[in-house]
Amino acid sequence: MISRFKQINKLQFVRVVYWLFLTYMVAAFIWWYVTLVKQNDQIANVQYGSIQSNDPFLAQKVNAIQDFQLRKNKQYIGEGLTILFLFLLGAIYVYRSLVKQIRYSNQQQNFMMAVTHELKTPIAITQLNIETLLKRNLDPDQQRKMLEISLLETQRLDNLCNNILLASQLDMGEYQANAQEVDLSLIVSNTLKIFVNRYSGRSFVESVQEGIFLKGESVLLQLLLNNLIDNAIKYSPSGSDIFVDLYEEANKIILSVKDQGVGVPVNDKDKIFEKFYRVGAEYTRSTKGTGLGLYLCKRIAMFHNAKLEVIPNAPKGSIFTFTYHVN
Ligand code: ADP
Numbered sequence: 001m002i003s004r005f006k007q008i009n010k011l012q013f014v015r016v017v018y019w020l021f022l023t024y025m026v027a028a029f030i031w032w033y034v035t036l037v038k039q040n041d042q043i044a045n046v047q048y049g050s051i052q053s054n055d056p057f058l059a060q061k062v063n064a065i066q067d068f069q070l071r072k073n074k075q076y077i078g079e080g081l082t083i084l085f086l087f088l089l090g091a092i093y094v095y096r097s098l099v100k101q102i103r104y105s106n107q108q109q110n111f112m113m114a115v116t117h118e119l120k121t122p123i124a125i126t127q128l129n130i131e132t133l134l135k136r137n138l139d140p141d142q143q144r145k146m147l148e149i150s151l152l153e154t155q156r157l158d159n160l161c162n163n164i165l166l167a168s169q170l171d172m173g174e175y176q177a178n179a180q181e182v183d184l185s186l187i188v189s190n191t192l193k194i195f196v197n198r199y200s201g202r203s204f205v206e207s208v209q210e211g212i213f214l215k216g217e218s219v220l221l222q223l224l225l226n227n228l229i230d231n232a233i234k235y236s237p238s239g240s241d242i243f244v245d246l247y248e249e250a251n252k253i254i255l256s257v258k259d260q261g262v263g264v265p266v267n268d269k270d271k272i273f274e275k276f277y278r279v280g281a282e283y284t285r286s287t288k289g290t291g292l293g294l295y296l297c298k299r300i301a302m303f304h305n306a307k308l309e310v311i312p313n314a315p316k317g318s319i320f321t322f323t324y325h326v327n
Contacts, residue, residue: 011102018098022091029087033080037073044069107276107291114290118160121288122153152198159226163292166223167275170299177303182218184253185210188246191225195233202233202242209247214324216304224300224308227293228257228320234287236261236317253324260317264310272310273298297322 047065051058129146132138138146169175188208196204225244232242240260247254264272268279276291297320301308306324313319 011099011106014098014102018095022095025087025091026084029080029084033076036076040069040072040076104276110278111276111290111292114288115160115164118288118290119157122157125153126150155198159223159230160290162223163227163290163296166220166296167292170296177217179215179217179304181213182216182221183212184214184216184221184255185212185246187218187221188225188244188255191222191229192244195229199233201238203240204229205241205243207243207245207247212246212248212253214253214304214326216324220300220303224297224322225255225257227297228322231293231320232257232259232261234289235259240317248326251326253326255322255324256319258313258317258319260313263312263316263318269310273308 044065048062051061055061129150133143133146166175185208189206192204192206192208195202229242229244236242236259243256243258245254245256245258265279268277271277272279273294274291275295277295278289278291298308301322304324306322308320308322310318310320
């Protein structure tokens with residue numbers, strides 16, 4: 001929490017310093033313009049003073065001086081406005097990049113904290129369970145329960161490791177693509193079976209059309225589905241249903257995961273696919289996570305030339321849809 005405040009303060013500090021600096025620059029620029037105009041007036045006055053009152057060309061000379069003065073003033077205004085425009089354009093660009101960079105580094109810091117936490121929790125729980133099983137003579141039911149919890153935690157750890165590994169491989173351009181004809185129906189059914197076993201308290205409603213094939217990577221598609229279902233579980237109340245649909249229509253393969261949970265705020269519906277982005281403030285958030293899952297899902301969809309989007313579910317919750325165009 002302290003760190004979160006530090007991050008906010010850092011952003012505010014940069015904002016204040018930047019705007020002060022910018023205001024100073026613009027004020028200096030306006031002052032520079034005023035000085036130039038004044039100087040122009042003084043030059044004109046000196047020139048007026050050098051004309052004799054009985055000069056036969058008095059009117060022409062005065063006109064010439066006025067013309068010159070006007071031309072110079074127009075030149076200052078024209079050049080000044082162009083420079084000011086370019087300067088402000090650059091300043092806005094720099095400001096946006098700076099704020100983006102700070103936000104990104106804050107998100108990265110949050111990610112590191114989240115990862116540390118996400119890694120430590122399953123390890124600590126599993127370790128404690130194994131120690132208890134070794135030390136105490138528990139009845140088979142209790143033993144089974146402890147083993148089930150440990151298995152769930154290690155599976156969570158496995159998913160997290162897969163996400164982190166894939167994200168770094170994709171970022172470094174090291175991911176070796178190996179697209180093949182895969183049975184998506186089978187992947188969805190098998191993944192759902194794992195979830196049904198893992199989360200026996202949750203209700204999954206499955207509607208999977210058989211024999212849907214596409215050219216892709218089964219490991220990636222499985223990861224995509226894992227992340228979408230994981231999120232549906234995390235962001236919806238335990239008594240609500242989770243719907244997983246797979247069907248093909250009008251040359252499109254559609255895979256959707258629908259929940260009746262908190263839903264995604266309209267303003268965040270694109271941002272949630274950004275790396276490390278999590279809705280809400282870190283210190284008020286109760287769910288665990290790293291902000292990597294949907295980023296990967298988006299990358300996986302892109303890898304398959306497919307689209308991944310979220311729409312609100314009625315009356316509440318969200319629907320994540322993966323749409324693949326069959327050639
Ligand atoms: P994580 O769940 O680890 O935070 P994700 O990248 O999977 O990261 O999701 C990013 C954010 O999108 C989440 O923090 C959450 O705020 C939001 N989100 C994802 N899935 C759902 C969902 N099914 N319902 C509501 N919000 C969601």
